[in-house]
Amino acid sequence: MDRYTEVRSYVLVATRGSFAAAALVEGVTPVIMGRRLSALEDRLGVKLIHRSTRGLTLTDSGESYLENAKAVLQSFEDLDASISxxxxxxxxxxxxxxxxxxxxxxxxxxxxxxxxxxxxxxxxxxxxxxxxxxxxxxxxxxxxxxxxxxxxxxxxKLYANKRVVCGAPSYFERHGRPLQLEDLAGHNCLSFNLQGGQHRGWTFQRDGKPVAIKVGGNLYCNDGELLFDWAKRGLGLSWRSWWEIQSAVQNGTLITVLDDFALPSYDIxxxxxxxxxxxxxxxxxxxxxxxxxxxxxxxxxx
The missing domain is CATH 3.40.190.10 (Periplasmic binding protein-like II)
Incomplete structure (x- = not known):
């Protein structure tokens, strides 16, 4: 087994935290990753990782070796890139x-x-x-x-993008449209829960400065596609990326509001x-x- 493979396998195991996760990257079995690590430790004559039922823990030698190993692998990457x-x-x-x-x-x-x-x-x-x-x-x-x-x-930057507030025509027929950021307090806002982020609220730009607005509603989740679907069904307002809603806006399924306050430069x-x-x-x-x-x-x- 060549030294490069041993070192690369060690770095993958150490950074991914398990033989199984590292094996997925390499396209081999966890057993093979374990053999590579053992071969490296035998060659070096030191223990790099403690294995136990609770998981993997780097030794002091393992921590030190990891940083140097990353640098060596990066040098190989740079060498390849220089001629690719x-x-x-x-x-x-x-x-x-x-x-x-x-x-x-x-x-x-x-x-x-x-x-x-x-x-x-x-x-x-x-x-x-x-x-x-x-x-x-x-x-x-x-x-x-x-x-x-x-x-x-x-x-x-791959593509220019912004974030806007949107809702279905049926929602606005029942509840009207917000005209100012403070109006969002009176609307049902479909938001990510704590696991999905946005705990600081929806972010806008007013007078050239970012401002976060706390919003509330009766539906939360950590899946953006579900929030998007709820908005199209008229269940509330959603704060979505322009890349996601362009077609829905064009065909009239969704309408954007508060566009003057849209957060710019939310690019892909x-x-x-x-x-x-x-x-x-x-x-x-x-x-x-x-x-x-x-x-x-x-x-x-x-």
């Missing part, structure tokens, strides 16, 4: 994180078309609304919606860690998604 400048050389494994709903409809479905262009490249998607640590959890990149504040990451972005060389697989996937999202009428198909 054409489509014919793009190969390997691209690991991507994306929001659950957006990724289900607008990221993962495009994998076959991308792989047709780059048949030697494997794609792996983790669709979750949790914000993942790309470096610690071993992702090459993520798709995020909204502002990215971490200075250790690079964010590339590709995010990756700061690095000396950007791997070609990441660069080409970003360019591909830009192409897809800017195709005429793309967002009106849903």
């Amino acid at each position: 400048e054409n489509e014919n050389s793009v190969r390997g494994h691209l690991v991507i994180s994306a929001p659950a709903g957006f990724g289900r409809h607008h990221v993962a479905p495009h994998a076959p078309e991308f792989q047709a262009r780059f048949p030697d490249l494997q794609l792996s998607f983790n669709l979750t609304d949790s914000v993942v640590d790309l470096v610690q959890e071993g992702y090459d990149m993520s798709i995020r919606i909204g502002e990215v504040l971490d200075p250790n990451y690079v964010a590339i 972005q590709a995010v990756y860690p700061q690095q000396h060389y950007l791997p070609a697989k990441v660069r080409f996937f970003i360019a591909f998604l830009k192409e897809v999202y800017n195709r005429p009428g793309y967002w009106l198909q849903g």
